[in-house]
Amino acid sequence: MTGLAILRGLWITLKRLIMTYVEDFKGGKNRYYTSEGIEARRDYRVRGAITIQYPEEKLPVPERFRYVPFLVYDETPDGERKLRCTSCGICARVCPPQCIWIVRGTDANTGKPIPTPLAFYIDVDVCMNCGMCAEFCPFDSIKMDHDYEIATYDRFAHHIFDLEKLAKSAAYYAKIRPTDYAAEEAVRREKAAKAAQKTEA
Amino acid sequence: MTQQVLAKQVQEVFARFSDGVVEDQRVGYQGYIVAPEHLLDFARALRDECGYDYLTTVTGVDYLADGKMEVVYHAFKTLGGPALEFKVQTNRQNPIVPSLALIYPSAELQEREIWDLFGIRFEGHPDLRRILLWEGFYGHPLRKDWKEPYFEEVAKPFKSRFPDGKVYRAEDKHPLKDNIDFPEGFDPAKWEAEGDAALYKALTNIPGADEPGIKTEQIILNFGPQHPSTHGVFRMAVLLDGETIVNLKHVLGYLHRNHEKIGERNTYIQNMPFTDRLDYITSMSNNFGYAVAVEKLMGIQPPERAEYLRVMMAEFTRVISHLMSIGFLLNDLGAFFTPMMYALEEREMILDVFEAVSGSRMMCNYFRFGGVAHDVPDYIFDKIKGLVFERLPRRVDEIDAYLTKNEIIRARCEGVGVLTPEQAIALGVSGPLLRGSGVPYDIRRAEPYSIYDRLDFDVVFTEHGDVYDRYLVRLEEIRQSIRILQQVVKQMPEGPIQIGKSTYQVKVPPGEAYGRVEAPKGELGFYLVSDGKPNPYRYHVRSPSFVNLGALAPMSIGSKVADAVVNLGSIDIVLGEVDR
Amino acid sequence: MGVEDLNLPGYEIPSAMKGNIAITTLDRIYNWCRQNSVWPMMFGLACCAFEMICSAASRFDFSRFGMEVMRPSPRQADLMLVSGTVTKKMIPQIVRLYNQMSEPKYVLAMGSCACGGGPFKEGYSVVSGVDKFIPVDVYVPGCPPTPQALLHGFAVLRKKIENESIRTVRWYRKEAVPEIPIPVLGPDLMDPRRYAEIKAYAAEKAQQREQEAAGSLNEGGQA
Numbered sequence A: 001m002t003g004l005a006i007l008r009g010l011w012i013t014l015k016r017l018i019m020t021y022v023e024d025f026k027g028g029k030n031r032y033y034t035s036e037g038i039e040a041r042r043d044y045r046v047r048g049a050i051t052i053q054y055p056e057e058k059l060p061v062p063e064r065f066r067y068v069p070f071l072v073y074d075e076t077p078d079g080e081r082k083l084r085c086t087s088c089g090i091c092a093r094v095c096p097p098q099c100i101w102i103v104r105g106t107d108a109n110t111g112k113p114i115p116t117p118l119a120f121y122i123d124v125d126v127c128m129n130c131g132m133c134a135e136f137c138p139f140d141s142i143k144m145d146h147d148y149e150i151a152t153y154d155r156f157a158h159h160i161f162d163l164e165k166l167a168k169s170a171a172y173y174a175k176i177r178p179t180d181y182a183a184e185e186a187v188r189r190e191k192a193a194k195a196a197q198k199t200e201a
Numbered sequence B: 001m002t003q004q005v006l007a008k009q010v011q012e013v014f015a016r017f018s019d020g021v022v023e024d025q026r027v028g029y030q031g032y033i034v035a036p037e038h039l040l041d042f043a044r045a046l047r048d049e050c051g052y053d054y055l056t057t058v059t060g061v062d063y064l065a066d067g068k069m070e071v072v073y074h075a076f077k078t079l080g081g082p083a084l085e086f087k088v089q090t091n092r093q094n095p096i097v098p099s100l101a102l103i104y105p106s107a108e109l110q111e112r113e114i115w116d117l118f119g120i121r122f123e124g125h126p127d128l129r130r131i132l133l134w135e136g137f138y139g140h141p142l143r144k145d146w147k148e149p150y151f152e153e154v155a156k157p158f159k160s161r162f163p164d165g166k167v168y169r170a171e172d173k174h175p176l177k178d179n180i181d182f183p184e185g186f187d188p189a190k191w192e193a194e195g196d197a198a199l200y201k202a203l204t205n206i207p208g209a210d211e212p213g214i215k216t217e218q219i220i221l222n223f224g225p226q227h228p229s230t231h232g233v234f235r236m237a238v239l240l241d242g243e244t245i246v247n248l249k250h251v252l253g254y255l256h257r258n259h260e261k262i263g264e265r266n267t268y269i270q271n272m273p274f275t276d277r278l279d280y281i282t283s284m285s286n287n288f289g290y291a292v293a294v295e296k297l298m299g300i301q302p303p304e305r306a307e308y309l310r311v312m313m314a315e316f317t318r319v320i321s322h323l324m325s326i327g328f329l330l331n332d333l334g335a336f337f338t339p340m341m342y343a344l345e346e347r348e349m350i351l352d353v354f355e356a357v358s359g360s361r362m363m364c365n366y367f368r369f370g371g372v373a374h375d376v377p378d379y380i381f382d383k384i385k386g387l388v389f390e391r392l393p394r395r396v397d398e399i400d401a402y403l404t405k406n407e408i409i410r411a412r413c414e415g416v417g418v419l420t421p422e423q424a425i426a427l428g429v430s431g432p433l434l435r436g437s438g439v440p441y442d443i444r445r446a447e448p449y450s451i452y453d454r455l456d457f458d459v460v461f462t463e464h465g466d467v468y469d470r471y472l473v474r475l476e477e478i479r480q481s482i483r484i485l486q487q488v489v490k491q492m493p494e495g496p497i498q499i500g501k502s503t504y505q506v507k508v509p510p511g512e513a514y515g516r517v518e519a520p521k522g523e524l525g526f527y528l529v530s531d532g533k534p535n536p537y538r539y540h541v542r543s544p545s546f547v548n549l550g551a552l553a554p555m556s557i558g559s560k561v562a563d564a565v566v567n568l569g570s571i572d573i574v575l576g577e578v579d580r
Numbered sequence C: 001m002g003v004e005d006l007n008l009p010g011y012e013i014p015s016a017m018k019g020n021i022a023i024t025t026l027d028r029i030y031n032w033c034r035q036n037s038v039w040p041m042m043f044g045l046a047c048c049a050f051e052m053i054c055s056a057a058s059r060f061d062f063s064r065f066g067m068e069v070m071r072p073s074p075r076q077a078d079l080m081l082v083s084g085t086v087t088k089k090m091i092p093q094i095v096r097l098y099n100q101m102s103e104p105k106y107v108l109a110m111g112s113c114a115c116g117g118g119p120f121k122e123g124y125s126v127v128s129g130v131d132k133f134i135p136v137d138v139y140v141p142g143c144p145p146t147p148q149a150l151l152h153g154f155a156v157l158r159k160k161i162e163n164e165s166i167r168t169v170r171w172y173r174k175e176a177v178p179e180i181p182i183p184v185l186g187p188d189l190m191d192p193r194r195y196a197e198i199k200a201y202a203a204e205k206a207q208q209r210e211q212e213a214a215g216s217l218n219e220g221g222q223a
Helices: A006-031 A037-041 A090-093 A130-137 A170-178 A178-200 B008-016 B038-047 B109-118 B197-204 B259-263 B271-276 B283-298 B304-333 B337-358 B377-402 B407-413 B419-427 B432-436 B467-491 B542-557 B563-571 B577-578 C026-035 C047-056 C089-102 C113-114 C147-162 C192-222
Strands: A068-073 A082-083 A102-108 A113-123 A142-144 A167-169 B021-023 B032-034 B054-063 B068-076 B084-091 B096-098 B122-125 B219-223 B237-241 B244-251 B511-518 B521-532 B538-542 C079-083 C106-110 C138-140
Touching: A006 A037, A006 B377, A037 B068, A037 B337, A068 A170, A068 C192, A082 A167, A090 A102, A090 A130, A090 B259, A090 B407, A090 B521, A130 A142, A167 A170, A170 A178, B008 B304, B032 B038, B038 B068, B038 B084, B038 C106, B054 B109, B054 B521, B054 B538, B068 B109, B068 B304, B084 B096, B084 B432, B109 B122, B109 B542, B197 B219, B197 B244, B219 B563, B219 C047, B237 B432, B237 B563, B244 B271, B244 B542, B244 B563, B259 B538, B271 B283, B283 B304, B283 B511, B304 B337, B304 B377, B304 B467, B304 B563, B337 B377, B337 C047, B407 B467, B407 B563, B419 B432, B419 B542, B467 B563, B521 B542, B521 C113, B538 B542, B538 B577, B542 B563, B542 B577, C047 C079, C047 C106, C047 C113, C079 C113, C106 C113, C106 C147, C113 C138, C138 C147
Parallel strands: A068 A167, B032 B084, B096 B122, C079 C106, C106 C138
Antiparallel strands: A068 A082, A068 A142, A102 A113, B021 B032, B054 B068, B068 B084, B219 B237, B237 B244, B511 B521, B521 B538
8 A cells, every 4th residue: 555654664763762762761860861871872772862962961982082182291209290202203204194293302412312392282273183193102102182172262372282281191091091001001011120120130 | 916817809909909009017017008099999999899898997197207197097897807907108298198988988087087187188088177176277286296385395204393393384384374376477356267167068068959949948057065965065067958957067176185196295004094084984995995905015915803804894884884875865855864863873883883993983094004903892892793683684674664665765766867787887887876777796796805705795786777776775785784794793713903013114115006995885996106105106096986976967867857866865975085 | 051040140039930030131041042043054065074964963963952953045044064174166155155144153163174274284275274264163173073072162152152242243233244255266266355465476476487597597507
């Protein structure tokens, strides 16, 4: 009969609507504004609506998520910030749109380069969030940030990130990327142990 | 690389052109160099006698040091098998090459592109206008001696970035503070914009229009570039007689982002994230195509697990792309927005996987030469299993039940936009468009790459060649993709995901390579020429959407104007890839 | 913002009427209405358009902010979402669309391309930021910004709308707001406001070439 398939289609849409309420009912209080509720709505078993109500609840980003890069600094016990960056320039070299700018310092006496950048800029208006810099950084120094809430009214004042804006603590890094951080720390400890052995020998 | 063994007929044809067709002897190059005066006869013999009926790629290369330009053709048999590559060389001062547009209609659009970007004139071309840039643009940008306003260096990395990288914005260094440049002595007050005169002239120039008979008034209608039904910044100019389309020309280039010019400046690895932005729905497939091409040039093979991961991502991408294509087709039919929402819901589920694996929802930048960038985290593997074994099959069935038999859809789609198999092959279309017209040609089977020769799936094809059939092909291909995904998930081997350590310095030997994959929209090919430097000498993207668009006019002429929108939806274009 | 938020601090409302009555300024209630019905114009440019569509689709669903009515016509739209790379061929159309939008109108540049050229900035046919031609209210960097980043951009825009005052906004002034001249496609993109500059530049370029030619002739003569 003509129109039967159309009715069938309407039934399917109606079913989805009903499923949303069924799931809401089953989920009870935990369905909205809780992390388990969000997880339930992004699960493959979900059958009803999957809406995440940003900004009241935010879809958590996975660990590997990449937005704009940042520079990691370690904090020494006496509160001094020590940038991991050695200004080797690999990130500036691999950057596909060439949006990383580094000024390498030189020692006034010896004329040799010093392993801390004098300045470090990233032009966010050019950056393509590809993560190449983080991938190829040999010192675990440049990493991709998770903070995506960076909309502004004025790009000329805010969109070239300098050292001050880029530097974030290792603790922050450990918080957003725990697995990567743990793996890198393990490698580092191993290296340190080996170096210690060598000096002993 | 060794020359392929040629069939007997082909050898005979070659013998006939003894001095006009010679093997390309340059190191790392394949194929044949054809003298321009023999090109037409050679191409005709190739098509009619040797079975190379499917010319997919035409592109140009500017060999500045040798003072010549080259047009490179890749022809295939629709029965499958590797390419037969032939080239024509011409001088740089006044480059003219005979046009193959009448022998292989698929060359028409691509020759226009070469004229636009290289300035090679094609003799006998029916409609040689600029295609990506506008009439009046000065210069031909892909020539090696043409420099853009922000030109800094021939190759990346730029020296200004390190070690003394004092930041500046590119426009601040340019005298006009913008990305513009003008020829010497130019006076804008005297400039008369050509506008669309050439376009309308081509549009109204219809063979046989002078025949006697009753003349009716015809009107020109423009769709786009900002129009909800044109899938992005695409524009078509339609000549109408009443409601019937008499002629149709599309206007491209509203998203021309100089992908190839930038690609020739980038190092090989730097191009990977740029390929994401070609067809931005299917970034994984684009990565795949580029990786295949570069690996062909380097002569390496990724490890087993990497191959499985690659295929898994590529098939997920196909599911996304086909679902969205169905959703958009329904949008074009006027079914605002429910089918689209359903498609996007599944897309979100798959994007969660991409985001967890690669770090980004859309711009995955996941493939590396000789492997992939990251392994799949365990927790997401469970989700993948849930998706491919449970959710996606159920959802596809639901969409099938929801749409396939719907009377309105059938009334609007059946018998609309018919493309015969002969037309489809001649126009060089690929992907679901070609298979919907009854040609079972799928690169995964015709010239298998990666591990597709080991996987069990069917090449889907239908026989009517109308919009409805293309919809059916896409729907069934989603099922086949899920079938592949299920096998891949079950068989996923353990092991490394990368040959050696991933490095940003890639050594690519001199030579040329054409790597192609079956992207969701059709044949995605990358033509690379390497001169041994860290960046490609020539980097060309043969995008499926661009060539498939050639089928829009033949499909739509003679039908009602409302169907042109549906036809466009059924071709499934993405402008990022069309304009590059 | 509910009725409670609309109420200005400092005014006590009897508990029986709470939720029904708010004492507030005209600006505030006017802006409250406007910021909850920002209708975007339906047009996408590039990659970012897909994240924009996702923001409108089931998971992120910006109709929660009263934005679901995507208008295909600029006449009915309040917000132009420049979602993606702006090319020289496209900018005349964008400027024309902007001119056609009725006021109040806002522009949100989505993604690094629209903000400042993006990864394709170095190319020959990409405009270095849409703000070279039309005024932009909010910039959302990212390539592409995720839907949540875009939604945050909307929140920032709403904040901007909230702080506007009827007395100062440009569209209630007596003098008409001049239209932006539409750029022309010549040998390269030409802004009609800058013809004199362009002419001077081209003339200087010609002069330079002549000098170079003369210089090389002299050198040749000396050799």
